[in-house]
Amino acid sequence: MEESTDLQIQERKIRHLVILPLPFQGHINPMLQLATILHSKGFSITVIHTHSNSPNPSNFPNFNFEPIPDGLSDHQLWTEDPLTLVSILNDTCQAPFHDRLSRLLSDSRHGPVRCIITDELFHFTKAVADQLKLPRILLGTSSATCYATMSSLDFLQQNGLLSITDGQPDTLIPEIPPLRIKDIPDFSTTDPDTFERLGANALNAMMSALGYIMNTFDGLESTALKKVREDRYPIPLIAMGPLYKFSQGTSNSLLTQDYSCMAWLDKKAPQSVIYISFGSLASIDKTDLVEIAWGLVNSDQPFLWVVRPGSIRGHDWVKLPEGFEEKTRERGQIVKWSSQQEVLAHPSVGGFWTHNGWNSTLESICEGVPMLCSPYLWDQKVNARYVSHVWRVGIQLENGFERGEIEWAIRRLMVGTERDEMRERVGALKENAMCCIEKGGSSYESLESLIDLIMSF
Known part of the structure; x- marks a missing residue:
């Protein structure tokens, strides 16, 4: 037994x-899910992470965690837009990442590093990997459809085939249906040059990567994956989602989760509750909060509503309209944060009002829950349009937050023939996702290909 253990330790050392x-949050989750999957396949994992928004090591006792300084203040984390933060991190993290990785390479306790796997937006890792002569694989955290859309837009604009004007937001883009001008990914930032600079650097760093992992599956995005494979050639594209289904039980919430809502859900009828959460970054105005509240009141549907501290612009916390609690006491529950995967898997949840971040969209599809879509930024607009008009497993709120439209949309989502049809379609996608991760499925085979790729270095 002792000899076998020693052999296992040596094996893990060469699979580091x-x-x-x-x-x-939307980037940490899939990365740690991927790490959990690879650890289950015999790999030893070291997580190098920033001090800001650092993962909780106690959730992953089998991983080695190594923090690095990032130079960000709490004020910057709350006030800077995400793209500016990414740009700052690429400037401040290169030297400490190089130093920490160099020390790790010289530490015999962990063994040689087989390769590094980094978020695709950390373009500085190319220089570090080149200097230390380490193979580098990237993880993309958006939908394949979003990447294919961005590639198409670049081509159309460069060839004068696409004229984008502010006055025509509902105009369809013929070359990439069913997207409209207003569905184009929104990468707004306080610095107009930030996105172009970040995009160019990330693309340059991507083209030298030895593999590109995507959190999606063929049964959902086969057409988009084909286009991305053409665009990224000759980089091996590995579509092995949904990652969270491969790594059940993995949790790394940056906010404290309120599990009391699970007991509340236990008392509700099957598929009767609409779950509302706009993710970890989206924010709304106080007037939006009021319209959402009265839309929920007037819909007469049970609801579980996540109101994250800081999610109301200009306020740490906002009181709900007078009379709201009285009118919804028997059928409503509000929490500051929840365990979303567990909530969506609960049998009483019949709909999900979401910002359509890719993780949330995948989780809803894979739990068979139709969506009410309110995209906020980045790739969320593309995801929402595909949910409502391609996969047809949801409804998009097109005009912001207005109580009458909210009431009408919730009723469409939760009751009637249209709801039944959406449930049938999303159920088929859920089944397809489960088939993909089973032995012989496309994502299962992609995982095997990833392991073969890593072991070839």
Whole structure:
């Protein structure tokens, strides 16, 4: 037994991986899910992470965690837009990442590093990997459809085939249906040059990567994956989602989760509750909060509503309209944060009002829950349009937050024939996702290909 253990330790030493997640919830989650999957396949994992938004090591006792300084203040984390933060991190993290990785390479306790796996937006890792002569694989955290859309837009604009004007937001883009001008990914930033600079650097760093992992599956995005494979050639594209289904039980919430809502859900009828959460970054105005509240009141549907501290612009916390609690006491529950995967998997949840971040969209599809879509920024607009008009498993709120439209949309989502049809379609996608991760499925085979790729270095 002792000899076998020694052999296992030696095997893990030659299967040592270093991962570096971007410190946002939507990027940390899939990276740690991927690490959990690879650890289950015999790899030793070291997580190098920023001090800001650092993961909780106690959730992953089998991983080695190594923090690095990032130079960000709490004020910057709350006030800077995400793209500016990413740009700052690429400037401040290169030297400490190089130093920490160099020390790790000289530490015989962990063994040689087989390769590093980093978030695709950390373009500085190219220089570090080149200097230390380490293979580098990237993880993309958006939908394949979003990447394919961006590639198409670049081509159309460069060839004068696309004229984008502010006055025509509902105009369809013929070359990439069913997207409209207003569905184009929104990468707004306080610095107009930030996105172009970040995009150019990330693309340059991407083209030298030895592999590109995507959190999606063929049964959902086969057409988009084909286009991304053409665009990224000759980089091996590995579509092995949904990652969270491969790594059940993985949790790394940056906010404290309120599990009391699970007991509340237990008392509700099957598929009767609409779950509302706009993710870890989206924010709304106080007037939006009021319209959402009265839309929920007037819909007469049970609801579980996540109101994250700081999610109301200009306020740490906002009181709900007078009379709201009285009118919804028997059918409503409000929490500051929840365990979303567990909530969506609960049998009483019949709909999800979401910002359509890719993780949330995937989780809703994979739990068979139709969506009410209110995209906020980045790739969320593309995701929402595909949810409502391609996969047809949801409804998009097109005109912001207005109580009458909210009431009408919730009723469409939660009751009637349209709801039944959406449930049938999303159920088929859920089944397809489960088939993909089973032995012989496309994502299962992609995982095997990733392991073969890593072991070839």
